[in-house]
Amino acid sequence: xxxxxxxxxxxxxxxxxxxxxxxxxxxxxxxxxxxxxxxxxxxxxxxxxxxxxxxxxxxxxxxxxxxxxxxxxxxxxxxxxxxxxxxxxxxxxxxxxxxxxxxxxxxxxxxxxxxxxxxxxxxxxxxxxxxxxxxxxxxxxxxxxxxxxxxxxxxxxxxxxxxxxxxxxxxxxxxxxxxxxxxxxxxxxxxxxxxxxxxxxxxxxxxxxxxxxxxxxxxxxxxxxxxxxxxxxxxxxxxxxxxxxxxxxxxxxxxxxxxxxxxxxxxxxxxxxxxxxx
Amino acid sequence: xxxxxxxxxxxxxxxxxxxxxxxxxxxxxxxxxxxxxxxxxxxxxxxxxxxxxxxxxxxxxxxxxxxxxxxxxxxxxxxxxxxxxxxxxxxxxxxxxxxxxxxxxxxxxxxxxxxxxxxxxxxxxxxxxxxxxxxxxxxxxxxxxxxxxxxxxxxxxxxxxxxxxxxxxxxxxxxxxxxxxxxxxxxxxxxxxxxxxxxxxxxxxxxxxxxxxxxxxxxxxxxxxxxxxxxxxxxxxxxxxxxxxxxxxxxxxxxxxxxxxxxxxxxxxxxxxxxxxxx
Numbered sequence: 032x033x034x035x036x037x038x039x040x041x042x043x044x045x046x047x048x049x050x051x052x053x054x055x056x057x058x059x060x061x062x063x064x065x066x067x068x069x070x071x072x073x074x075x076x077x078x079x080x081x082x083x084x085x086x087x088x089x090x091x092x093x094x095x096x097x098x099x100x101x102x103x104x105x106x107x108x109x110x111x112x113x114x115x116x117x118x119x120x121x122x123x124x125x126x127x128x129x130x131x132x133x134x135x136x137x138x139x140x141x142x143x144x145x146x147x148x149x150x151x152x153x154x155x156x157x158x159x160x161x162x163x164x165x166x167x168x169x170x171x172x173x174x175x176x177x178x179x180x181x182x183x184x185x186x187x188x189x190x191x192x193x194x195x196x197x198x199x200x201x202x203x204x205x206x207x208x209x210x211x212x213x214x215x216x217x218x219x220x221x222x223x224x225x226x227x228x229x230x231x232x233x234x235x236x237x238x239x240x241x242x243x244x245x246x247x248x249x250x251x252x253x254x255x256x257x258x259x260x261x262x263x264x265x266x267x268x269x270x271x272x273x274x275x276x277x278x279x280x281x282x283x284x285x286x287x288x289x290x291x292x293x294x295x296x297x298x299x300x301x302x303x304x305x306x307x308x309x
Numbered sequence: 310x311x312x313x314x315x316x317x318x319x320x321x322x323x324x325x326x327x328x329x330x331x332x333x334x335x336x337x338x339x340x341x342x343x344x345x346x347x348x349x350x351x352x353x354x355x356x357x358x359x360x361x362x363x364x365x366x367x368x369x370x371x372x373x374x375x376x377x378x379x380x381x382x383x384x385x386x387x388x389x390x391x392x393x394x395x396x397x398x399x400x401x402x403x404x405x406x407x408x409x410x411x412x413x414x415x416x417x418x419x420x421x422x423x424x425x426x427x428x429x430x431x432x433x434x435x436x437x438x439x440x441x442x443x444x445x446x447x448x449x450x451x452x453x454x455x456x457x458x459x460x461x462x463x464x465x466x467x468x469x470x471x472x473x474x475x476x477x478x479x480x481x482x483x484x485x486x487x488x489x490x491x492x493x494x495x496x497x498x499x500x501x502x503x504x505x506x507x508x509x510x511x512x513x514x515x516x517x518x519x520x521x522x523x524x525x526x527x528x529x530x531x532x533x534x535x536x537x538x539x540x541x542x543x544x545x546x547x548x549x550x551x552x553x554x555x556x557x558x559x560x561x562x563x564x565x566x567x568x569x570x571x572x573x574x575x576x577x578x579x580x581x582x583x584x585x586x587x588x
Contacts, residue, residue: 200467227460234462234475235410257463259472 052105059098080149085142137184138167147194154193155182196260203256208249210284225273226256231266233257249286315527318491321371325398326442336372338456338492351390390451395439399448403434408473409515410464413480419508428481429496432457456492464514484556489527497533497554504540518567519549525557
């Protein structure tokens with residue numbers, strides 16, 4: 032009852048405008064949501080996640096702008112005057128929000144350049160995760176330990192970004208050492224046998240085998256094995272385990288850092304003298 | 310194994326009606342399959358044997374044996390399928406689910422203007438289906454998998470190539486020397502070198518998924534394919550025949566192709582050019 036009393040004090044013109052604005056806002060939001068739903072079910076369906084996101088955002092921004100202009104007109108504000116003022120305000124805001132504008136421009140570059148898409152696994156700086164969205168201001172990634180990270184677009188554009196899953200196959204490089212006494216040919220044959228029976232390793236492109244150099248404790252070797260991008264963890268775990276087990280069985284030594292001390296002669300033992308006998 | 314006729318060997322692909330409570334073990338190439346039926350439930354366990362049978366050496370094994378409950382593998386990896394009105398097992402041969410990169414046992418160079426006829430011998434897949442006795446209703450697929458351990462390989466460049474299975478084969482040129490085996494299929498392949506350069510044939514990507522399977526009196530076949538090589542800079546045309554193979558008088562269709570698309574096949578064959586010629 033009190034509310035109705037209070038409404039009597041509102042001029043009928045203002046009340047009418049308010050009602051119109053409310054109805055327009057409600058209908059506008061419903062139409063925008065319906066448009067987005069309709070587009071998702073029709074022409075967006077065959078597109079990639081990345082393209083869907085771009086088209087959806089463009090639709091949303093355009094429709095929202097039209098709705099805001101319509102609402103302003105209903106309130107009685109002259110949009111052309113407002114746009115003129117917006118130029119001056121824009122300059123002022125531009126100075127005040129340089130970072131945001133920079134992020135937005137970077138976002139446009141990211142969307143057009145497409146260094147990665149939604150669903151790709153990327154590495155930005157020291158953060159690795161699956162891209163969950165690419166927006167105008169930032170990208171969002173989900174890390175493998177299930178953390179949500181928001182990275183500003185400007186930072187993405189200025190940093191080195193590695194797209195880990197862009198290509199269907201990858202090469203895993205495994206560096207290891209063997210003792211100087213081992214036969215390199217025999218070790219190579221054994222390792223290639225291990226790779227051949229591993230279900231995650233591809234036969235072609237052929238595995239890479241490089242004798243990298245002579246280290247302090249042993250001979251450094253590099254094994255590069257090609258695999259399908261989704262088999263990274265399976266290949267790494269199985270291959271390293273198989274190499275270790277096979278080397279143990281074949282008595283091939285994987286050296287750990289050690290130093291040999293000589294007391295002037297290679298063959299003679301270290302001389303020990305008992306100074307006190309208890 | 311010598312005295313067994315091919316039609317007897319083919320019995321491995323016959324329907325197998327199973328009473329409820331019965332368990333059988335299939336020995337197929339490198340694969341062991343245990344199957345048990347309990348009313349509307351089918352229990353299946355598959356395992357690759359530790360020592361794989363090397364293709365081309367000893368004759369791979371294939372047999373079916375009823376086993377007791379004590380002989381069942383004690384593992385939690387059994388899969389249970391619920392299927393009503395399906396007391397009969399239909400083991401069916403199938404084409405591998407990916408293309409095959411076939412490497413012949415020797416390098417053969419096809420000179421300009423020459424045509425060569427080969428027979429590619431490749432391992433089949435197993436499709437386990439169940440349904441009513443007598444095929445009144447189309448049997449339903451439980452699962453499918455390779456009979457032999459197949460190594461994955463990549464054909465083409467690392468960006469736009471495709472995932473395949475690697476297989477080695479003897480390069481059979483004479484139809485009569487082909488082994489008779491129910492776990493392998495034979496793809497007749499004719500290569501015509503219409504270019505002015507030599508064509509070293511050391512590897513070929515065979516898109517088996519567009520081929521059908523046929524069974525004859527002594528072998529399992531696919532439809533024939535023809536490769537026309539016109540030069541390193543020209544498109545190589547690979548054309549699978551739409552007709553059954555003509556090397557045996559009577560063949561019947563065993564399985565339709567996984568994919569029916571000539572355009573797809575043509576598009577992919579372009580990468581074959583690089584591999585065959587080394588360009």
